[in-house]
Amino acid sequence: MLSARGVSLGSGYINPASLIAVRLVSPPGQKPDEAFFREAMENAARYRQRTYPGSQCHRLIYGESDNLPGLVVDRYGDVLVYQIGTLGMARMEPLIQELLQDVFKPSAIVFRNDSPSRGLEGLDQQKGIAAGSLPEDLVVEIDGIRHRVDVIEGQKTGMYLDQRDNRRSIRRWTQGAKVLDLFCYNAAWGLSAAAGGASEVIGVDQSKDATAAGAGKTPI
Numbered sequence: 001m002l003s004a005r006g007v008s009l010g011s012g013y014i015n016p017a018s019l020i021a022v023r024l025v026s027p028p029g030q031k032p033d034e035a036f037f038r039e040a041m042e043n044a045a046r047y048r049q050r051t052y053p054g055s056q057c058h059r060l061i062y063g064e065s066d067n068l069p070g071l072v073v074d075r076y077g078d079v080l081v082y083q084i085g086t087l088g089m090a091r092m093e094p095l096i097q098e099l100l101q102d103v104f105k106p107s108a109i110v111f112r113n114d115s116p117s118r119g120l121e122g123l124d125q126q127k128g129i130a131a132g133s134l135p136e137d138l139v140v141e142i143d144g145i146r147h148r149v150d151v152i153e154g155q156k157t158g159m160y161l162d163q164r165d166n167r168r169s170i171r172r173w174t175q176g177a178k179v180l181d182l183f184c185y186n187a188a189w190g191l192s193a194a195a196g197g198a199s200e201v202i203g204v205d206q207s208k209d210a211t212a213a214g215a216g217k218t219p220i
Contacts, residue, residue, distance in 0.1 A: 001024070002020065002178060008022065008028040008029070008063070009025075009028065010024050010025070010026050010027045010028050010030070011025055011030070011031065011032050011165055012024040012025050012026075012088075012200060013025065013028045013086075013087070013091075014087030014088075015086065015087045015088065015121055015122070017087075017120070017121065017122050018050065018086070018087070018105060018120060018121050019120060019190060022210055023064075023069040023070065023086060023088060023202045023204065024069070024174065024197050025067070025088075026070060026145040028069070034095060034099070037092070037095060037096070038099055038102075038103060040066055040067045040068050041061065041066075041068070041081065041099055041100070041103050041104075042103060042205060043066070043067075044060060044061045044062070044066040044068070045060060045103070045104070045106030046108070047066075048060055048075075055142075056075070056076075056077045056141070057074070057075060057076055057077065057140040057161070058074075058075055058104045058142075058161055058164060059074050059075075059161040059162050059164070060072035060074060060075045060080070060104075061072070061082075062072040062162070063085075065078050066094075068089070070073050070084055070085050070086030070090075071083075071084055071085075072085070072098065072157070073100065074159070074161045075104075076138060076140050076149055076151060076158060076159075077138070077140055078106050078107040078108070078110050078126070079108045079109075079110065079134065079135075079138060079151060080104060080106040080108070080110070081099055081109075081110040081111075081112055081151045081157040081158060082096065082109070082110070082111055082112070082157075083111070083113060083156075083157055084111070084113050084118075084123075085115055085118060085121065086121050086151035087119065087122060087128065088119045088128060089149050090113075090121070090123055090178045093111075093144070093180035095197055095208065096172075097109060097111075097130050097131065099167075101131055101216070102126065105208060106131075107133070107135075108132035108133055108134050109129070109130040109131040109132060110127070110128070110129055110130065110133065110134070110151050111126070111127060111128060111129075111130050111159075112127050112151070112152075112156070112157045112158075113126050113127060114126060120151050123130075128150060128152075129152075134151070134152070138150075138151065138158075141165070142164060142188075143164070143168050143192070143195075144206065145191050145195060147159065147186065147188065147191075148186075150209075154186070154204070155185055155198060155210075159188060160185070160188065161191060163188075163189075167189055167192040168192065169187055170192055170193055170196065170214045171187065171192055171193070171195055171196025171197075172196065173196070174193040174194075174198040174201075175196060175197035175198070176191075176195060176197060177197075177198050177199065178198070178199060178200070178201075178202075179193040179194075179198045179200065179201045180201065180202050180204070181193070181203040181204070183205055184210075185205060185207065185210050186210045187203045190203045191200075194195065
């Protein structure tokens, strides 16, 4: 990809049907080949290890922030869940699956390519297990709170792991407070508020299964 003056801007991919004309992948002089994608995944993993030392549950890959535009990967213990949102990354999906298996050695890889925004890229919605098998009951611990996660039927990739830091920070304001958690899904925010000392937490959501799990009606 070149500028109007003929200066190299790097390599990217183009989808004329998308609202975003070009997504830059690699810098000038570097090819977006298998070695590039592997290094990007390894760099992302090292950064998350520094950010969340000892954590077994966190967002592993943040799309453009990790030089992998259109790809999100969440880690739930030994289970990886990825979501692809762009046509360019969708064409790399077999390689993505192969590298996730090789770099992270998960017990299962799940794809949640069911975001409605994929329609803007001309992509179908689909979800399933790409490799391995899921445990009958997937439970993870995040900042001292244990959560049961449904990575196939749950919202997004099972949880909103990109909000982990925000949920932790809310604890500083909830000591003795009464908290209303609207659109609470599995009550991750409400549970964080309770962990911060809230005197009362009310969670509201249209999903009966989600609120039941958040209220502890499906025991962990």
